[in-house]
Amino acid sequence: MINLTRGVPPVDVFPTEDLISAAERNMRADGKTVLQYVQAPGYRPLLEWLAQDNGVKPEEVFMGNSSLEIFAFLTTVLLKPGLRAFVESPSYDRANLLLQRSGAEVVPIPLEVDGVDLNAFEAELKRGAPTLFYIIADFQNPMGTTTSLAKRQKIAEWARQYNFWIVEDSPYRPLRYFGEDIPSLRELAPERVLQLSSFSKILAPGLRMGYVIGDAAVIKSVTKYANNTYIGPVTPTQGMVYEYLKAGLLPANLEKLRNLYRPRLKAMLDAIDRYLPGTTFPRPEGGFFIGVTLPEGTKMDVLLPRAAEAGLKLTDGRGFYINPAEGERFLRLPFCSLTPEEIEDAMKALQPVIYENLAVK
Amino acid sequence: MINLTRGVPPVDVFPTEDLISAAERNMRADGKTVLQYVQAPGYRPLLEWLAQDNGVKPEEVFMGNSSLEIFAFLTTVLLKPGLRAFVESPSYDRANLLLQRSGAEVVPIPLEVDGVDLNAFEAELKRGAPTLFYIIADFQNPMGTTTSLAKRQKIAEWARQYNFWIVEDSPYRPLRYFGEDIPSLRELAPERVLQLSSFSKILAPGLRMGYVIGDAAVIKSVTKYANNTYIGPVTPTQGMVYEYLKAGLLPANLEKLRNLYRPRLKAMLDAIDRYLPGTTFPRPEGGFFIGVTLPEGTKMDVLLPRAAEAGLKLTDGRGFYINPAEGERFLRLPFCSLTPEEIEDAMKALQPVIYENLAVK
Numbered sequence: 134m135i136n137l138t139r140g141v142p143p144v145d146v147f148p149t150e151d152l153i154s155a156a157e158r159n160m161r162a163d164g165k166t167v168l169q170y171v172q173a174p175g176y177r178p179l180l181e182w183l184a185q186d187n188g189v190k191p192e193e194v195f196m197g198n199s200s201l202e203i204f205a206f207l208t209t210v211l212l213k214p215g216l217r218a219f220v221e222s223p224s225y226d227r228a229n230l231l232l233q234r235s236g237a238e239v240v241p242i243p244l245e246v247d248g249v250d251l252n253a254f255e256a257e258l259k260r261g262a263p264t265l266f267y268i269i270a271d272f273q274n275p276m277g278t279t280t281s282l283a284k285r286q287k288i289a290e291w292a293r294q295y296n297f298w299i300v301e302d303s304p305y306r307p308l309r310y311f312g313e314d315i316p317s318l319r320e321l322a323p324e325r326v327l328q329l330s331s332f333s334k335i336l337a338p339g340l341r342m343g344y345v346i347g348d349a350a351v352i353k354s355v356t357k358y359a360n361n362t363y364i365g366p367v368t369p370t371q372g373m374v375y376e377y378l379k380a381g382l383l384p385a386n387l388e389k390l391r392n393l394y395r396p397r398l399k400a401m402l403d404a405i406d407r408y409l410p411g412t413t414f415p416r417p418e419g420g421f422f423i424g425v426t427l428p429e430g431t432k433m434d435v436l437l438p439r440a441a442e443a444g445l446k447l448t449d450g451r452g453f454y455i456n457p458a459e460g461e462r463f464l465r466l467p468f469c470s471l472t473p474e475e476i477e478d479a480m481k482a483l484q485p486v487i488y489e490n491l492a493v494k
Numbered sequence: 495m496i497n498l499t500r501g502v503p504p505v506d507v508f509p510t511e512d513l514i515s516a517a518e519r520n521m522r523a524d525g526k527t528v529l530q531y532v533q534a535p536g537y538r539p540l541l542e543w544l545a546q547d548n549g550v551k552p553e554e555v556f557m558g559n560s561s562l563e564i565f566a567f568l569t570t571v572l573l574k575p576g577l578r579a580f581v582e583s584p585s586y587d588r589a590n591l592l593l594q595r596s597g598a599e600v601v602p603i604p605l606e607v608d609g610v611d612l613n614a615f616e617a618e619l620k621r622g623a624p625t626l627f628y629i630i631a632d633f634q635n636p637m638g639t640t641t642s643l644a645k646r647q648k649i650a651e652w653a654r655q656y657n658f659w660i661v662e663d664s665p666y667r668p669l670r671y672f673g674e675d676i677p678s679l680r681e682l683a684p685e686r687v688l689q690l691s692s693f694s695k696i697l698a699p700g701l702r703m704g705y706v707i708g709d710a711a712v713i714k715s716v717t718k719y720a721n722n723t724y725i726g727p728v729t730p731t732q733g734m735v736y737e738y739l740k741a742g743l744l745p746a747n748l749e750k751l752r753n754l755y756r757p758r759l760k761a762m763l764d765a766i767d768r769y770l771p772g773t774t775f776p777r778p779e780g781g782f783f784i785g786v787t788l789p790e791g792t793k794m795d796v797l798l799p800r801a802a803e804a805g806l807k808l809t810d811g812r813g814f815y816i817n818p819a820e821g822e823r824f825l826r827l828p829f830c831s832l833t834p835e836e837i838e839d840a841m842k843a844l845q846p847v848i849y850e851n852l853a854v855k
Contacts, residue, residue, distance in 0.1 A: 141531050149525035156517050156730075164510035168698035170502050198559050198702075202724035230722055337529035339729040341559075361591055363563035367728040368700040369517075 134441075135471070135479045138448045140274065140334075140421040143470040146390060147337045151382055152373055159372035167372040173197075173359035174344075176371035182378055183344055192349045195356055198366045200304065200331040200343025203355070204267075205231050206362075207300060207327065207345070210354045211264055212237040219257060219266040219297075221249055223424065223453030223463060225274045228267055228302070233455075237264065241455040244273065246415045248280030251287055262295035265327075270318055272305040272420020275453045275465035279418060282315050289322035297325070298351070304331040307387050309419035310395035319346065327351060332374060334421065335387055340370045393469075398423075400473035401466060404480035409487065423466045424453075430491045431462040439486045445479060495802075496832070496840045499809045501635065501695075501782040504831040507751060508698045512743055513734055520733035528733040534558075534720035535705075537732035543739055544705055553710045556717055559727045561665065561692040561704025564716070565628075566592050567723075568661060568688065568706070571715045572625055573598040580618060580627040580658075582610055584785065584814030584824060586635045589628055589663065594816075598625065602816040605634065607776045609641030612648055623656035626688075631679055633666040633781025636814045636826035640779060643676050650683035658686070659712070665692040666781035668748050671756035673779040680707065688712060693735060695782065696748055701731045754830075759784075761834035762827060765841035770848065784827045785814075791852045792823040800847045806840060 159167060167176060174180060174196040184191040197203040212218055212235035220232055222241030232239045240257050242249040248270070257263075266288070270280040280288075292299050301318040319326040327347035332340055345355070359366070377383065401423055405414055414425040427436075433449055440447045450463030468476060520528060528537060535541060535557040545552040558564040573579055573596035581593055583602030593600045601618050603610045609631070618624075627649070631641040641649075653660050662679040680687040688708035693701055706716070720727070738744065762784055766775055775786040788797075794810055801808045811824030829837060 139531070144526040144530050147525060147529040149521055149529065152525075152529070152730075153518050153521050156521075157514050160510055160514050160517075164508060164513075165505040166700075168508040168510065168513070168700040169505050170500070170694075170699040198728055199724045205723045227722065227725070234722070333531075338531040339527075339529040339726075341724065341726070341728045361588065361595070362566045363560045363702065364588070365700075365702070367559055367702045367731050369513075369731050369734070370728050373730070 134444050134446055135475060135482070136446045137466060137479060137483075138446050140467045141338065141470055142334060142390075146393065148377075148382065148386055151377060151380075152337065155376035155380065156369065156373040159376040160369060163372060167368040171365040171368045173356050173363070173365045175366045176368050176375060179371045179375040179378075182375060183346075186378075187346050189346055190349070193352055194344055194346055195352045195359070196342070196344045196366060196371065197359060198343075199333070199341040200302065200329040200345070201227055201231075202341070203329060203343050203345045204228060204300065204302070206355045206358050207265075207351075208232060208235040208237075210358050211298065211351070217261050217263040219254070219263040220455065221268055221273065222455060223275055223450075223460065224267065225269065225302070226452035229453070229455060232267065239455050244276055244278060246278055248278065248284035249288075251284060254288070254291070258291060258295055263297050265298040265300050266292070267300045267302065268318070269302045269305070271303060271315070272308065272417050272422070273424075274305070274420070275422050275448075275463075276415060276424035277417030277420055277422045278415045278424075279315065285315065285318055285321055289318060289325065292322055292325035298347075299326045301326050301328045303328055304334050305420035306330075307335050308391060308394065308421070310391055310398050311418040324348065335383070335390065336374065336377070340374060341367070342370060342374050396473055397468045397471065397476065400476045401468035401480075404476050405466070408480040408484040421467050421469050423468065425464045425466055427462040427464055427487055428491055429462065431487070433461055436486065439489070440483065443482050443486050445482055445486065495805050495807055496836060496843070497807045498827060498840060498844075499807050501828045502699065502831055503695060503751075507754065509738075509743065509747055512738060512741075513698065516737035516741065517730065517734040520737040521730060524733060528729040532726040532729045534717050534724070534726045536727040537729050537736060540732045540736040540739075543736060544707075547739075548707050550707055551710070554713055555705055555707055556713045556720070557703070557705040557727060557732065558720060559704075560694070560702040561663065561690040561706070562588055562592075563702070564690060564704050564706045565589060565661065565663070567716045567719050568626075568712075569593060569596040569598075571719050572659065572712070578622050578624040580615070580624040581816065582629055582634065583816060584636055584811075584821060585628065586630065586663070587813035590814070590816055593628065600816050605637055605639060607639055609639065609645035610649075612645060615649070615652070619652060619656055624658045626659040626661050627653070628661045628663065629679070630663045630666070632664060632676070633669065633778055633783070634785075635666070635781070636783050636809075636811075636824075637776060637785035638778030638781055638783045639776045639785075640676065646676065646679055646682055650679060650686065653683055653686035659708075660687045661690065662687050663690045665690070665695050667691075668696050669752060669755060669782070670780035671752055671759055685709065696744070696751065697735065697738070701735060702728070703731060703735050757834055758829045758832065758837065761837045762829035762841075765837050766827070769841040769845040782828050782830050784829065786825045786827055788823040788825055788848055789852055790823065792848070794822055797847065800850070801844065804843050804847050806843055806847065
């Protein structure tokens with residue numbers, strides 16, 4: 134069975150030995166801190182490192198047990214029934230779920246190859262400004278698209294004008310395999326952006342180490358909410374990440390990951406070109422995913438079991454849409470944890486599943 | 495400044511070297527698991543160890559990033575406005591806060607030296623059964639009291655009859671310095687009890703390693719809620735705890751802690767006897783705290799700054815009460831992280847603060 138579902142890194146990329154020695158160094162030097170109660174947002178040396186690395190003050194940084202958890206805190210602190218939240222459509226299924234859990238009205242804005250449809254965004258703005266807009270501007274999950282500079286500028290301008298928060302989720306931003314970086318939304322409108330980052334895709338997911346950078350008052354509310362929820366986050370893993378960063382090991386790890394994932398992205402694009410004619414998809418320059426719109430007539434309830442019979446585990450595309458029916462033809466293809474050969478095999482196996490499926494519809 | 499506030503273990507009791515080697519062993523043997531995404535409730539070998547150790551099935555155990563976080567999940571999943579929750583009065587301030595955050599009606603039941611006042615409990619039951627009753631039956635925080643077997647039996651009986659959950663928070667249960675264990679509420683009514691346990695007081699708080707044992711359907715709801723919130727908990731620390739437990743190191747650590755804390759409890763009781771005449775307090779047989787009711791006329795807003803002037807940091811007693819005014823005379827004295835000499839010095843310094851305070855009221 135080839136797994137084409139969750140966007141997980143391949144396990145052989147984890148720098149296990151480096152993390153073991155980072156943990157050892159940190160606990161030996163500072164075990165009395167990281168093993169004791171530490172109030173949210175956690176281990177101070179890491180907080181200061183992240184603040185300096187991002188050019189902000191420590192009080193503009195909050196660290197939690199995963200960036201998803203931080204987004205859960207943000208949606209709880211900022212949203213409630215009666216308020217609106219905008220989200221790219223499609224978007225990260227778990228983010229959609231947390232937005233819906235808040236009770237706010239969740240407004241999907243159609244995603245184009247260079248970012249959200251600005252006309253649709255503006256029309257919704259005029260219907261009622263949101264409290265926040267959740268966006269994955271770089272190598273979007275599930276689409277793989279990157280929001281253009283022009284669209285980022287317009288969104289930043291609207292955020293100022295209509296006074297909403299941009300929650301910029303950036304787990305894939307350091308994983309660009311082709312082309313040039315585009316300024317982040319936080320760089321364009323630091324006062325309106327809460328930027329989520331994570332070590333899950335660039336170090337190891339099990340650490341659940343995420344952080345958010347933004348407005349000090351929001352950070353303070355989130356910190357208080359987190360403190361009331363669990364006192365403080367898990368700290369020995371924060372100490373581990375701190376020692377790893379301090380030893381200067383991250384840049385080489387990123388380089389290793391980019392060199393590993395670049396040919397995988399290329400192999401996936403080539404395979405889609407070859408095996409999935411008549412589909413539409415963006416050509417991502419980084420990240421973990423390519424979002425493919427399958428031919429008309431595709432039905433998830435037919436596709437998924439057929440794929441399973443052919444030895445392929447696929448993600449239900451409907452989960453990425455606030456209106457699930459829009460995802461009937463949507464397939465998210467992850468490529469990082471498969472070798473080019475496995476990608477070739479998977480796409481070859483996928484082809485008949487997709488087209489036979491259409492023939493019998 | 496002598497800190498008489500939070501119930502934190504002394505930092506020199508953390509078995510740092512044992513935890514370093516546990517982490518190393520686990521990451522070397524199973525790094526591909528603990529560094530990867532692991533869905534809630536986390537690291538399977540630890541889950542199975544805890545299940546076996548507690549004589550339950552793995553599906554009756556949920557592990558989270560602290561037992562407080564698990565209680566936050568439980569209150570979110572089980573409670574909502576319109577429902578009732580009973581709680582000992584006084585109780586753990588952070589538990590009070592989470593109960594209130596749920597929007598449920600929080601009903602304080604006065605705590606006596608052998609557990610809650612059963613007449614008050616019954617009267618409230620007749621007014622409307624709760625969805626849950628939060629209780630720290632062993633060495634209560636903040637009182638230090640232990641609920642008698644007779645009261646446990648009555649509460650278990652009511653839980654069955656009125657169909658409410660007993661959330662039995664047991665962080666201090668393994669820390670008995672005198673006397674004999676009393677059966678836990680879970681032993682008396684396993685089908686109605688959700689028992690929270692934690693490694694914070696018996697290993698190290700920074701691990702934020704807590705778990706709950708109880709009804710499989712509730713565990714399933716909490717697991718789903720946790721998965722939607724953060725996918726899974728931090729796992730390298732779970733791996734660390736697992737290796738530590740598997741190596742059989744916990745019993746000796748518990749013995750070490752009990753031998754360290756026993757004379758501290760005794761020193762605190764002696765010092766209260768000597769320096770705080772006219773106060774009432776229980777004589778705990780374990781745990782971290784003794785709750786002292788100060789003489790009539792004590793006012794927190796006078797006491798706390800006076801104490802600070804005398805070099806003593808005290809906890810505001812009002813936080814332990816749903817009706818804060820009831821805590822005006824309440825002082826929680828922690829003893830585990832102070833040596834007998836420090837306890838003696840602290841109580842000597844506290845005496846004039848308490849009685850001068852009364853003289854000028």
